[in-house]
Amino acid sequence: MKYLVMEARPSYAILLDEEGRFVRAANLHYEPGQTVEHIVPMRTRAPKGKGVLIWLPGMLAAACLVLMAAVLLRAPVTPYASVYLTINPQVRIDVDRQSTAQGLEGVNPDGQALVEGYDWKGKHLDQVTDELIDRAVAMGYLAPGGAITIDLEAEDEDWVLQTNQALQAHLEEYLQYQDLRVTVQVGQSVSIPVAPAATAAPTAAATAAPTAATAAPAPAPNPNDSGYGDSAYGDSAYGTAPGAPAAPAAPQTGDSGYGQEGDSGYGTASTAVPAPAPETGDSGYGDSGTGTAATAAPAPPPETGDSGYGDSGQAAAPTAPPAPPAPAPAATPVPATPAPQGGDSGYEAPQQGDSDYDQPDQDSGYDGDD
Amino acid sequence: MKKTGKNERPGPGFAAARFVFCNTTPGERNDHPMQTDHAILEQVAQAKTSLERADELIRQYQPFIKAQASRALGRLCTEQDDAFSIGMIAFHEAIRGYSRMRGSFLQYAALVIRSRVRDEQRRERRHAPHARLDQPGPEEGQTLGERLADPENPVDAAEGRLATQAEIRELAATMAEFGIALSDVAENCPRQQRTLEACRQAVRYAREHPELLEELLRTKKLPLARLCEGSGAARKTLERHRKYITALLLIYTNGYEIIRGHICQMLAPQGGERPA
Numbered sequence: 001m002k003y004l005v006m007e008a009r010p011s012y013a014i015l016l017d018e019e020g021r022f023v024r025a026a027n028l029h030y031e032p033g034q035t036v037e038h039i040v041p042m043r044t045r046a047p048k049g050k051g052v053l054i055w056l057p058g059m060l061a062a063a064c065l066v067l068m069a070a071v072l073l074r075a076p077v078t079p080y081a082s083v084y085l086t087i088n089p090q091v092r093i094d095v096d097r098q099s100t101a102q103g104l105e106g107v108n109p110d111g112q113a114l115v116e117g118y119d120w121k122g123k124h125l126d127q128v129t130d131e132l133i134d135r136a137v138a139m140g141y142l143a144p145g146g147a148i149t150i151d152l153e154a155e156d157e158d159w160v161l162q163t164n165q166a167l168q169a170h171l172e173e174y175l176q177y178q179d180l181r182v183t184v185q186v187g188q189s190v191s192i193p194v195a196p197a198a199t200a201a202p203t204a205a206a207t208a209a210p211t212a213a214t215a216a217p218a219p220a221p222n223p224n225d226s227g228y229g230d231s232a233y234g235d236s237a238y239g240t241a242p243g244a245p246a247a248p249a250a251p252q253t254g255d256s257g258y259g260q261e262g263d264s265g266y267g268t269a270s271t272a273v274p275a276p277a278p279e280t281g282d283s284g285y286g287d288s289g290t291g292t293a294a295t296a297a298p299a300p301p302p303e304t305g306d307s308g309y310g311d312s313g314q315a316a317a318p319t320a321p322p323a324p325p326a327p328a329p330a331a332t333p334v335p336a337t338p339a340p341q342g343g344d345s346g347y348e349a350p351q352q353g354d355s356d357y358d359q360p361d362q363d364s365g366y367d368g369d370d
Numbered sequence: 371m372k373k374t375g376k377n378e379r380p381g382p383g384f385a386a387a388r389f390v391f392c393n394t395t396p397g398e399r400n401d402h403p404m405q406t407d408h409a410i411l412e413q414v415a416q417a418k419t420s421l422e423r424a425d426e427l428i429r430q431y432q433p434f435i436k437a438q439a440s441r442a443l444g445r446l447c448t449e450q451d452d453a454f455s456i457g458m459i460a461f462h463e464a465i466r467g468y469s470r471m472r473g474s475f476l477q478y479a480a481l482v483i484r485s486r487v488r489d490e491q492r493r494e495r496r497h498a499p500h501a502r503l504d505q506p507g508p509e510e511g512q513t514l515g516e517r518l519a520d521p522e523n524p525v526d527a528a529e530g531r532l533a534t535q536a537e538i539r540e541l542a543a544t545m546a547e548f549g550i551a552l553s554d555v556a557e558n559c560p561r562q563q564r565t566l567e568a569c570r571q572a573v574r575y576a577r578e579h580p581e582l583l584e585e586l587l588r589t590k591k592l593p594l595a596r597l598c599e600g601s602g603a604a605r606k607t608l609e610r611h612r613k614y615i616t617a618l619l620l621i622y623t624n625g626y627e628i629i630r631g632h633i634c635q636m637l638a639p640q641g642g643e644r645p646a
Contacts, residue, residue, distance in 0.1 A: 004632045007552045011428045011458040014556045020636035022556040026459040028452050033534035040490055042459050045467030144415050
């Protein structure tokens with residue numbers, strides 16, 4: 001393969017290959033107009049671990065599949081409250097009393113672009129905001145230094161106060177976790193600078209837990225799916241038969257993200273299916289990662305308080321219910337320990353995902369040699 | 371070039387990095403006092419999205435890059451060495467790929483630089499016996515490849531390059547009218563084969579319908595709707611790679627014969643035959 005040197009900058013060069021690709025490569029003393037054969041292309045590397053952007057295409061693909069099923073099976077419910085998420089694009093998330101998304105709409109054109117194709121059904125508010133933020137980053141609407149504003153609108157003041165706090169804490173943690181330097185303003189009062197406070201995590205998790213816990217015992221419709229329900233990080237691309245999440249969808253008890261019904265990306269899809277019913281309380285990081293979905297299933301009933309960081313990642317395996325085997329409302333211990341790994345599952349393996357964007361880990365395919 | 375020899379010790383990568391880092395030229399030392407890793411993070415974050423900042427950062431860390439490349443090479447690396455250029459692109463990679471989960475930025479960058487330089491060294495060794503055509507040839511202003519291409523008329527080969535240069539300059543100028551820079555295009559270029567193919571469809575379609583190219587030149591905007599309809603490619607894909615597609619369409623307007631000749635393989639139908 002021959003490359004035409006289009007531009008030779010001090011620290012790199014831009015080359016054009018014979019198939020029309022523009023490639024960034026080391027500037028080995030090139031001159032524009034030169035044709036070269038041996039190049040040292042710039043490789044794209046993913047930020048370690050939290051390669052969110054890798055997941056997006058997979059998530060979107062699966063989201064489309066899941067969307068069909070979810071749409072058919074979900075019964076419409078009057079929104080209990082609305083949450084406006086504004087970066088530049090503005091979207092409105094309608095939620096029910098448990099802060100599960102009931103509707104999502106782009107308020108301005110950018111907002112519409114942001115939500116197009118995004119599956120929000122049955123997901124918890126935390127998860128929806130996280131995912132929308134990720135999308136915004138991927139689509140270029142949000143960059144470090146940006147700002148996110150959240151406005152809550154509801155008749156129930158208690159809900160507003162509670163959600164205000166919980167969402168704030170959650171986002172604070174999530175943004176830090178994503179290493180995204182943006183400011184967040186929830187309601188109109190507090191703004192959250194994203195600081196690298198290690199202490200933030202446990203407290204945020206702790207606050208998240210109780211809210212989840214309170215939600216948990218709530219009735220079937222999605223009890224406590226906190227945060228990382230099942231989306232991107234799990235299920236999607238890697239194999240959950242579209243049917244799988246749909247089937248239990250009816251009870252769809254808050255099974256979120258990692259695990260139950262085999263959804264988490266890493267297999268065990270169908271085996272988990274029967275599980276969901278009891279899994280009411282299991283949220284977020286049920287036991288995702290590789291396998292174990294099914295085995296975890298029976299445990300959940302006691303897990304009602306389980307919030308967020310169930311036991312994600314691949315390690316969890318059979319001891320699924322979060323580290324403390326005492327399935328009991330792991331609410332407290334859970335966030336503390338697994339919290340850091342919490343997000344792990346989503347991000348680990350799937351670095352095979354490829355996207356069109358530089359950031360993700362995809363090898364650009366150029367080995368340099370012809 | 372300031373010698374960094376005195377402070378450079380073979381030792382754990384991180385420690386070496388710090389030492390070198392201190393040893394900037396006197397002028398620089400005032401402007402860029404030794405930064406803690408914390409201060410760098412801010413710069414790295416900005417460099418992730420701004421090419422100028424990235425270049426600036428790289429310039430600032432040249433001694434560091436040279437030191438790491440030297441370590442990987444096992445001998446002193448100068449600015450003339452390819453390893454230095456490789457080190458610089460590796461630094462770009464490190465800027466892109468860095469997240470705080472990885473720990474110290476400099477440590478990470480050092481790793482990336484060294485591993486890249488070593489990889490290329492190994493690759494080079496495999497092909498060692500062959501001379502590289504890009505090397506300077508017997509006459510100045512000319513590469514070996516150019517000389518070999520036309521030994522009778524070495525001047526022609528070099529002239530060919532100059533002509534190409536002129537075309538490229540013109541392309542860049544035209545692209546500027548569209549608000550696009552070459553670096554944007556490189557950034558925007560699809561990585562996946564199937565996305566690339568979708569973009570190709572759009573380009574093929576435009577070629578077959580020159581009025582679209584005319585419209586492009588006239589309105590300075592991409593006729594996305596029609597490209598989408600005509601080529602069958604997904605609208606989102608085309609939108610996402612707008613800059614790349616624009617650049618390619620421009621290449622297929624008048625005046626860029628050489629460049630077009632170069633990407634002859636781009637629109638070749640599956641069978642591999644050249645399009646008429």
